[in-house]
Amino acid sequence: MAEPTAEASSPTDPSAAPRITLTREAADFAMKKRVEIGKPQAALRVGVKGGGCAGLTYVTDFTEDPPRARDLVYEFYGLTVYVDTRSLEYIEGSVLEFQNTLMYRGFKFRNPLEDASCGCGLTFSAKPRKDLKTI
Numbered sequence: 001m002a003e004p005t006a007e008a009s010s011p012t013d014p015s016a017a018p019r020i021t022l023t024r025e026a027a028d029f030a031m032k033k034r035v036e037i038g039k040p041q042a043a044l045r046v047g048v049k050g051g052g053c054a055g056l057t058y059v060t061d062f063t064e065d066p067p068r069a070r071d072l073v074y075e076f077y078g079l080t081v082y083v084d085t086r087s088l089e090y091i092e093g094s095v096l097e098f099q100n101t102l103m104y105r106g107f108k109f110r111n112p113l114e115d116a117s118c119g120c121g122l123t124f125s126a127k128p129r130k131d132l133k134t135i
Contacts, residue, residue: 052123
């Protein structure tokens with residue numbers, strides 16, 4: 001598997017290293033998916049929200065809107081990715097991969113902060129990173 005490469009920029013530090021990464025396969029999947037849904041120039045928004053049986057749910061969505069004030073903006077293999085800084089408390093260091101199995105086809109988070117996950121694999125609990133500085 002190729003190592004993820006990215007150019008990072010953020011509202012506060014344009015030279016900051018990516019705080020999450022995407023594999024080439026995940027970026028390729030996202031670029032094909034956005035064409036399928038009729039948003040060929042959309043950015044991928046990545047984050048978490050409260051809910052689900054384990055407490056938190058991973059969120060991915062395609063948006064044609066500009067980044068929000070609290071977003072970090074990354075470029076992975078030609079795909080623009082927005083990450084809400086509030087979500088970083090739970091997903092910093094994660095790698096977003098593409099998974100294709102008999103039961104599931106889509107994004108899979110490999111999250112070093114994940115404590116436990118639900119049987120479905122879409123919800124999780126995590127030890128939040130209290131030492132992070134969010135914007």
